Amino acid sequence: MKIGFIGLGVMGAPMARHLADAGHEIVTVLNRSPLPADLKASVVASPTEVARISEIVITMLPDTPDVERVLLGRNSVLEGISAGKLVIDMSSISPIATAEFAAKIREAGAGYLDAPVSGGEVGAKAASLTIMVGGPAAEFERARPIFEKLGKNITLIGENNGAGQTCKIANQIIVALNIEAVAEALVFAGKAGCDAAKVRAALMGGFASSRVLEVHGERMISRSFAPGFRIRLHQKDLNLALESARALGVALPGTAAAQQLMNACSARADGAEADHSSLVRALEILSNHELSTERN
Known part of the structure; x- marks a missing residue:
């Protein structure tokens, strides 16, 4: 057709x-x-x-x-x-x-x-x-x-109409919080003196395994932040989530935290156009530890 x-x-x-x-x-x-x-x-x-x-x-x-x-x-x-x-x-x-x-x-x-x-x-x-x-x-x-x-x-x-969009917002909440969780775990492990790449490989065989850990965890370690999905677009989706939550009277504390970390990344010159896995950069700044230094 x-x-x-x-x-x-x-x-x-x-x-x-x-x-x-x-x-x-x-x-x-x-x-x-x-x-x-x-x-x-x-x-x-x-x-x-x-x-x-x-x-x-x-x-x-x-x-x-x-x-x-x-x-x-x-x-x-x-x-x-x-x-x-x-x-x-x-x-x-x-x-x-x-x-x-x-x-x-x-x-x-x-x-x-x-x-x-x-x-x-x-x-x-x-x-x-x-x-x-x-x-x-x-x-x-x-x-x-x-x-x-x-x-x-x-x-x-x-x-x-709107049911599909509501489901997509739920999806974006889950993805954002998973990215934040993976970023926190890898930065924590790296700052503690472990090789983040080896930590990720070990976790891929356990209950913490996820598609986000597989794909975005690798991006965080390899510093491959060319966009698959841009931070500014995920910011937009989380804004929709928080706006809808206010209208519904729903608390989304984790979503709000992830949004603030994305806001911090977007403040960088190249941040808004980077992949949403680059959320890890905000945590690295807060922790004074960059995963890329482990490869030096």
């Missing part, structure tokens, strides 16, 4: 590529990111035109204002959408705003799913993303063949 895909960044480009490789015709509009050389796609002038000529429109954008602008702003998807079409937002944004966006799209007669993902750039390239979906079951089943080209763990969280 003809699929509009808006947002060809670190995650969006490989996702669009998988759909093109599966035989779908991709239609896009260029904004911040150029068209990847290996992606066969038609480039049009505006989101309105993307929506007008596509059966399904997918957005994969950085933040809530970006999605609002593309879906509802000037020359937007809303201006080109029509009855029978389907909008799938795979960005990670506010659940409250998602419900508002969905209502506007539905007024035009189209369907709407919020389907944020987890798995980072690695999962996007491997088509192994976890996809968390909010929206009616019938629309979910319509989109399932598309989701199956992008991910492995695909779950309809609830039939209300």
